[in-house]
Amino acid sequence: MKFTLGWLKTHLETDAPIERIAETLNAIGLEVEGIADRAAALAPFRIARVIEAVPHPNADRLRVCRVDTGSGEVSVVCGAPNARTGMTGVFASPGAFIPGTGITLKTGEIRGVASAGMLLSAREMGLGEDHAGIVELPEDAPVGAAYAAWAGLDDPVIEIGVTPNRGDAFAVRGVARDLAAAGLGTLKPWSAPKIVGDGPSVVVWRNDYPEACPWVLGRTVRGVTNGESPDWLKRLLTAIGLRPINALADITNFFTVDLGRPLHVFDANKVAGGALVLRRGAGETFRGLHGRDVTVESEDCVIADAAEVQSLAGIVGGEATGCDATTTDVFIECALFDRVRVALTGQRLGIHSDARQRFERGIDPALLPAGLDAATAMIVEICGGVPSEVSVAGAEPAWRRRAAMRFERLAGLGGADIEPERAIDILRRLGFGVAGRGSDSVTVDVPSWRNDIAVARSNYAYDPDIYFEGSLTGILDPAPDLDAGRVRTVREGASAIGAEIDLIEEVLRIDGLDRIAPVSLPGIPAVPRATLTLRQGRAVRVRRLLAARGMAECVTFSFLDRESAARFGATPEALALANPIAADLDQMRPTPLATLALAAAKNVARGFADPALFEIGPGFRDATPEGQDSIAAGLRVGETPLSWTSPARAVDIWDAKADVLAVLAELGVPMEALSVTADAPGHYHPGRSGTVRQGPKTVLGHFGTLHPALCAALDLPANSAGFEIMLDAIAEPKRRRKSAPSLPPFQPIRRDFAFVVDAGISAEALLRAARGADRALIAEAALFDRYAGNKLPGGQLSLAIAVTIQPREATLTDAEIEALSGKIVAAVAKATGATLRS
Structure with a gap:
């Protein structure tokens, strides 16, 4: 936006030097981009x-x-x-x-x-x-x-950057109003001369597209002489970078910049049929005043006569009806166009004009009659002629609305200690009318030119009995319930949640943003807070551990076909997708192991026979938030090497168990508190699977070989071994002070015991009893052999364990070792009924 200092002073009574004007413009948000002093x-x-x-x-x-x-x-x-x-x-x-x-x-x-x-x-x-x-x-x-x-060239040219919400600042008068409100002078009064028309207009309006133009005015001026503009007008336009064309065109350009009121003039003698129609485009092509052909579409608003399209509404006029030296009768267009449609049309066609720049940001909807009269008066003064009566289509839209501001919010939200009277005075000088004043707030009438003091889309106040034929777009955001182009108007006095913020911003910027006391940011602690939650941190640690154990991470869909989902758990109707992205992805998965199994089957089918996959993701029990579990699942298929020096072997249940225990150890779960039971879910092999528990009730995970029927259905090898770890069930480890490490100087002792037990007794129970025989001396107990055969009575088996004894105070004597061995045998016998195998 460019204007000269002299032009500004036609609206602002001030003796401030240009340096102070520039400083004030920057302070109130109209950033000065340059000052050109040609003198x-x-x-x-x-x-x-x-x-x-x-x-x-x-x-x-x-x-x-x-x-x-x-x-x-x-x-x-x-x-x-x-x-x-x-x-x-x-x-x-x-x-x-x-x-x-x-x-x-x-x-x-x-x-x-x-x-x-x-x-x-x-x-x-x-x-x-x-x-x-x-x-x-x-x-x-x-x-x-x-x-x-x-020559009048000593008038500096000021260029400012205007933010998209400030359509009123694309007018010299709007800039002058802001400067006057900031205390840099007095805004001069302005009113258009009242024009009395002589007879009806030769050209009249008809509006067939009210959604794009709710209100349009126009009048004919007969007997004009269209020559060069006076020097003062040419100097003004030249100074801001506009090329003087002829008096009629220059006058419209003047009011576009002076009042932010775009106008257009038609040569009335070139308009066919005596009427101009606002309608949708229909694929026509016409030559614009910018020298290029324009092809319009159905969403574009055009102005046409009986012959063809003559103008692209709000953007560019047509060459065929343009005014030149032969023009004697002129028709002045003054319209209110829909800002969204103007923006979309201009963007599609790539046409940039001063009119489009203002219409798409929103112009003053109440200025049309005064703008038309002011332009008519200048045309008559410069070009002569006799004006006609005004031709009208549509009516002024209901733009009036109110907004309220609480005084305490100026400090609470804006950080400025501004007296209520000062705040009210600023709003008055900006054109807001005070409608009501309370002890803690003020209610104001929003002026017509402030389209940025917006009504939120969800906060319109609708009156079902008041309708307007057309769209309020261009004044307020479009209503969400358009009904065949009929838009309910905003009830007078309606306000929006966001309007208070807009009023606070107005008071703050005019009072001076530089006057807001600086507030230091809160100090940064020496030890920063954790960036990851406990759940996120666990996922990262588990992901790294499983990758280090030779597994590849997968990210699969959380849904699959119902038949496959049913093999891994329940498939309640509440977890069926109403609108799946594919017919075979219609059910939320009960566990990530289900989708991992499908991924592994695809790998095997394509020749990669030994995939080792894992995923950390959700499993679903029901449709509630509580019914979603965070699960770390893994699946090993085919063969796995013991080490880089050892030959490969088939994976089995113990690989899956080792993965589970490694993860739990990484997450700080005390290993001595764990137990393993043989009640794994049905998708595991009933005799080659287990459930890891902490205490009798808390299930931390499952592991084992997949069920043979499941492997057959998915074309997986029969020895495929998987696991599931319930991450949400793992308690946060208690933070304890680390004690000094216990490093006994005495050599540990290993003793092996073989017990005959009933087949129903678990090895875990036997090991737990052995560890409990003397917790001070027994460091570890581990199973190393299981035997069941014809050398043992029916229903019994042999479990051999290795017990590590760690002396701490002194080297144990043979007698002390024998006594401890007896305690171990007695403890196991008492807990499990086992006998020492002879």
Whole structure:
């Protein structure tokens, strides 16, 4: 957004220097991106008159000019074809820098004639591309005066960056309003002259697309003369980078920047049928004023006459009905277009225009009548003509709404200690009307030009009895329950949750964000907090351990076909997917082991016969959050090497058990508190599986060879061994002080015992009894042999264990060792009924 300082002062009464204006703009959120002071580059140039111009004696195309600079006469050699006696131009003395050529003038001789300066062209001054001759000024231009000041080029150009929510700041008046609210002057009153129309408009509106344009006005001005714009208007437009076209087009560009009110003018005599229709596009192509063909689609809003499309609404006009020097009757369009549709159309077609820039950010919906009257008055003043009555389609939408702000939130949320009266005064100066004042809050009427003080989509207040034919898009967000293009209006006084935040932001930025007291961030503790939860940390440790044990991690779907899921557990209807991504993925898995088995079967089928896979993921018991378990599951298939020096062997139950115990040990579960029972789930082999428990009730995991029927159904090898570890069931290890390690200096002693027990007695029970015989001396008890055969009575078997005895105080004597052995035999006999095998 560009404007000149002089243009700003047409709306703002201020004597602040430009440096303070720029500082204030930055402080209130309208960031200054640059200030161009053209007068600085033109400062050395003065108005001069050519007293005499005669041919150069030594060059046919040069002239020797005697020039009055206002401070004396100098000789200048000039090659411009229009240099002549009596003309007035712009003179640069020796030492001046010429911006158009990048040189610094020096006194010299040209073909033997002294030249002490230069008469300048527009390009040499950096004011255009005209280099056909030197600049010619009116005869009454004051000789010796600074050219920049006389030509009005001493007006600095300010460029600001405007955030997308501040559509009102794309107008010079909107910027002036903000500066006045910040205490940098007074906003000048503005009102449009009242135009009384003479008869009906020659061109009228018809609206067949109210969703895209809820309200449109227009009038004809007959008998205009469309020539060049006055100098003041051309200077303003040129200063901000716009090319003057003709008076009618320049006036519309002026109001686009001045009030943020885009307008368009049609040559009324080129409009076929006497009517302009707002409708959907139908694939037509027309030539736009930007010089390119535009093809419109059904979602685009176009303006068409009886012959063809003449304009792309809110974006670019058409060349066929454009105004030129032959225009005598003009029709002025002043519309309110849907900002979303304008943005989508402009983006699709890649057309960028000042009108689109403002419409897609939201313009003032109440400004249409005043904007039309102001433009009409300027057209009549500059171009003459007689205005008609206004043609209208649609009606002004219900934009009025209220918002409330609690004073304590200025400090609690914004961190600024601002007095309530100060906050209310800021809102008043920004155009908000105070509708109600309480001891702790204020309620304000939001002005029409502040579309960013938004009503949240979910907080519209609908009135079923009030309808508006069209869309409120462009003023407020579209309602979520559109009904065939009919949108319920927002009840007057409706407010939104987010509106209070917007009001706080307005007060804070105008009061000065730099006045908010800085608050230090909380100190960072020397020891940072853990970045992972206990559950996440466990998953990481288990993942690393199983990978180190030669297994590959899988990430499989949490659902599979019901038939396969039923082989691994219950398949309640609540866990069936109502809308599965595939017909064979319709059931939530009871355990990750199920999907691992399917993955392993695919590997085996493709020739990779020895997969070792694991996954840490959810298993599902029911549809409640509590029915989801975090499980570490693994599956070994085929063969596995004992070590890199040993030949491979078939995997078995003990591989799976070793994986389970290794994981539990890694997670800090005390091994002496574990027991193994033979009640594994049904998808395991009933005689080659087990369940690991901590205490009688807590199940920590299952392991074993998969059931033969399951292996046959999935085409897996019969010796496939898997495990499941219930990570959620593992208690957090107690934090204890680490004691000094116990490192007895005495050599341990190993004694082997073979017991005959009933076949129903588990080895775990026998080992537990042996360890408990003397916990001070017995360091370890482990099973190393199991025998069942014809040398033992029926229903009995032999379990051989190795007991490690670790003396701590002194070397044990033979008698003490024998006594301890007797205690072990007695403890095992008492606990299991076993007898020492002879």
